[in-house]
Amino acid sequence: MNTCQNYEGFISGYLEGDLQGESLLEMKNHISKCQSCSQKINNIKVLCLNLKKLAPVKTSSDFDTMLRARIKLDSKKKRYQTNWNLFPGNFRIPAHGISIALIIIAFTLVFLKISNFQNPTIPDAADNAEWYSGQPIQNQQSPDNLTVYSIDRQPAIRVISHRQNHLLGHTERGTETVADSTNLLAQENRLSDLQRNYYQTKTY
CATH class of the missing domain: 1.10.1630 (Creb-binding Protein; Chain: A)
Structure with a gap:
């Protein structure tokens, strides 16, 4: 059919x-x-x-040459349309490579910011006795009814003797005896209020 x-x-x-x-x-x-x-x-x-x-169109003598050059130029532009010419010469960097690098840098900055937020820096108790004691230095009472403790809430015999010897310029390390407690009370009077308040907390 x-x-x-x-x-x-x-x-x-x-x-x-x-x-x-x-x-x-x-x-x-x-x-x-x-x-x-x-x-x-x-x-x-x-x-x-x-x-x-239709009347014939008259072209210039170099029309064919110009047409071929233009076609070749357009071909090169299409070939490198995804590249950025960031440096002189023929060295080119792909656009997607730059994008990936910027994304990695952004994620790194965000991660560091989150890490600093989750782990804030705690002031050193030795440099900030006011923060450690919980109240301003000038408002703390005299140590009439205070018990001496170390930072980790252990009896201060093991810690304070070495700390005070260091502050007083002595190089020897205190021993863990009852005699050190007696010497500690004598040396304690020579410490400043800020140094003494660092090792003392109120007992309730």
């Missing part, structure tokens, strides 16, 4: 006069019966006549 689609491939040959013999007879027979194909062939004939009436 012959359809319009089967004859569409013969339209060009029919208009140019290339069809001969039986193919030409079948094409003419189909056009006489099919109004759609007949109209399509007539439209193509009109278009061809109008194209022939």
